[in-house]
Amino acid sequence: MVSDNGFVRSVERVAALLELLSQRKSPMRMIEIAQALDLPKSTTHGLLQTLQAKEFVVRDASQRYRLSLRLFSLAATALELVDLPELARPAMEELSGRTGGTCNLAVLDGHDVLYIEKVENRDSVVRLVTHVGTRIPAHVTSLGKVLVGALPEADREQWLAEHVFERMTGHTITDADAFRKDLxxxxxxxxxxxxQELHSAITGFAAPVRDHTGKVVAALSLAYLGSSTNAAEKKELGAQVVQAAATVSTALSTR
Incomplete structure (x- = not known):
């Protein structure tokens, strides 16, 4: 249900509940939460059961609720992503300068990749159209393939089932089975x-950027104008991207 201000009421209630628990120094009983938020007991019980099932809150032996450590993990990831473009830029500049290509850093946002950093070779006479903030369907980019491939299997299969595989070029993968094989x-x-699945003039290579736990939090790519002419060239460029992404992962995990 949507409230008068256009917000989804259930989401507002979840946010208020989490904020309440974050402000209290000790766990709270359900009735205390209901009273503090002026909510019916049944509504409060449903919210808590859902949040507990999703591991956002924990219920102790005394039937009191507190925030779970999973929220701290999410917050830590968010902080890492804020710093990530700055941490990644030196490795991206080095890779772009060495290869003459354009380096991109992106995260997965639903069914799109969201570009959060870009380094373009200054000597290139051609400029790629992507920029920070650009969103592109994940299936047509090497960045998207890395990020979708890193999803837990169940989430990945759901993503594949729901994704619209729009054709961009004659090389674009246009169905879930073929994309699964590519992964x-x-x-x-x-x-x-x-x-050349996004643009007929671009070949892209990408590798994962991982946090201190090994979780993939972003992908780093090299967009190379023209098609690589042989397997050895592709292998070499791919290896350089893997190394650059590993350098960023190290910087992220040791900062």
């Missing part, structure tokens, strides 16, 4: 490849 090949190869 399997990516895992074997060690890096993702966009074989």
């Amino acid at each position: 399997q090949e990516q895992a074997r190869r060690g890096y993702a490849l966009d074989n």
Whole structure:
């Protein structure tokens, strides 16, 4: 249900509940939460049961509720992503300067990749159209392949079932089965490849950026104008992207 201000009422209530628990130094009973938020007991019980099932709150032996450590993990990830473009830029500049290509850093946002940093070779006579804040369907980019491939299996299968595989070029993968096979090949190869699937003039290579736990939090890519002419060239560029992404992962985990 949508409230008068246009907000989703259930989401407002969840936010208020989490904020309440974050402000209290000790766990709270359900009735205390209901009274503090002026909510019916049944509504409060449903919110708490859902949040507990999703591991956002924990209920102790005394039937009192507190925030879970999962929220702290999410907050830590958010802080890492704020710093990530700055941490990644030196490795991206080095890779762009060495190869002449454009380096991008992106995260997965639903069914799109969201570009959060870009380094373009200054000597290039051609400029790519992407910029920080650009969103592109994940299936047509090497960045998206890395990020979708890193999802837990159940989430990945749901993503594949729900995604619209729009054709961008004659090389674009246009169905879930073919995309799943491409992800399997990516895992074997060690890096993702966009074989002119977004634009007929661009070949892309990407690798994962991981946090201190090993979780993939972003992807780093090299957009290379023109098609690589042989397998050896592709392998070499892919290896350089993997190394650059590993350098960023190290910087992220040791900051």
